[in-house]
Amino acid sequence: MSPAEQAEVTRSARNGWLLSAPALVVLTLAAIGPLAIVGAYSFMPPGEFGNVAWGFSLEAWQGILFTKDIFDGTLAWADANLTIFWRSVKLSVLTTVFAFVVGFPTAWFIATRPPKARAMWLFLITIPFWTNLLIRTFAITEIIRKEGLLNTVLLNLHIIGQPLEMIYTDTAVFIGMTYVYLPLMVLPLFASLDRFDMRLLEAAYDLYANPWQVLRRVIMPIVKPGIIAGSILVFVPSLGAYVTPRLLGGGKNMMIGNFIELQFGQGRNWPLGASLSVTLLIIVTGALLVYVRYANRETRHGQ
Numbered sequence: 001m002s003p004a005e006q007a008e009v010t011r012s013a014r015n016g017w018l019l020s021a022p023a024l025v026v027l028t029l030a031a032i033g034p035l036a037i038v039g040a041y042s043f044m045p046p047g048e049f050g051n052v053a054w055g056f057s058l059e060a061w062q063g064i065l066f067t068k069d070i071f072d073g074t075l076a077w078a079d080a081n082l083t084i085f086w087r088s089v090k091l092s093v094l095t096t097v098f099a100f101v102v103g104f105p106t107a108w109f110i111a112t113r114p115p116k117a118r119a120m121w122l123f124l125i126t127i128p129f130w131t132n133l134l135i136r137t138f139a140i141t142e143i144i145r146k147e148g149l150l151n152t153v154l155l156n157l158h159i160i161g162q163p164l165e166m167i168y169t170d171t172a173v174f175i176g177m178t179y180v181y182l183p184l185m186v187l188p189l190f191a192s193l194d195r196f197d198m199r200l201l202e203a204a205y206d207l208y209a210n211p212w213q214v215l216r217r218v219i220m221p222i223v224k225p226g227i228i229a230g231s232i233l234v235f236v237p238s239l240g241a242y243v244t245p246r247l248l249g250g251g252k253n254m255m256i257g258n259f260i261e262l263q264f265g266q267g268r269n270w271p272l273g274a275s276l277s278v279t280l281l282i283i284v285t286g287a288l289l290v291y292v293r294y295a296n297r298e299t300r301h302g303q
Contacts, residue, residue, distance in 0.1 A: 043058070060274065
């Protein structure tokens with residue numbers, strides 16, 4: 001490369017950085033800045049009436065797993081915190097699994113429709129996104145509450161003798177999150193199934209494969225990227241959900257998002273809330289890194 005060409009490349013790169021500088025400044029101030037503040041708060045002691053006191057302390061990080069006795073200062077496992085973490089992970093995993101169980105047949109049905117009909121079915125899948133999350137959650141409440149639609153139908157059909165107590169339970173949170181995040185599973189699965197070559201099914205059946213073998217050895221390996229993407233898209237927001245657990249779980253069935261809000265609100269323990277926020281961020285980032293690593297590996301194998 002001649003000196004003139006090298007100078008032109010350098011000038012183009014410099015101009016590109018200058019043009020992107022405003023966006024980089026906004027990104028830094030709007031995203032990285034608040035995260036840095038939360039991270040700094042997690043290493044400070046709590047203030048007397050909320051906020052933080054200037055100084056360095058690991059008490060907030062210790063408080064995630066342990067609680068200190070106010071009399072002798074001994075440490076014990078923070079059972080309440082661990083229960084909330086376990087409930088959050090459990091419900092997020094169950095939501096992801098059940099969303100796949102329901103979403104895969106739905107995506108398969110849409111992908112096997114005539115091309116003109118697929119747009120209509122996808123339109124029906126995306127309609128819930130046009131409605132506010134709060135309204136959708138209230139709709140679920142009206143269905144599963146004691147005098148709701150579900151109990152009314154089951155009682156009239158004489159399937160149950162008394163109304164089911166589902167509201168303000170983990171089951172209610174699970175149902176609500178599955179309904180809210182189901183489209184996030186269906187759409188990536190449909191994207192993978194839409195490119196599926198149906199002639200592979202004919203070849204598998206010609207080789208005397210049964211339906212279970214076709215599903216496990218032909219369909220699943222090909223649509224695996226869609227399964228991974230859908231699982232990440234459902235698991236990540238489920239783990240940090242706030243509105244749905246707050247309304248359907250009540251105050252006694254909190255998840256991590258509700259627990260963080262409690263520390264910044266009534267608990268007035270900002271450092272603990274900040275450390276919980278960073279912990280949640282680390283978990284979500286880990287899940288995303290696993291997905292990116294897997295996607296890159298699949299891309300290399302595909303090449």
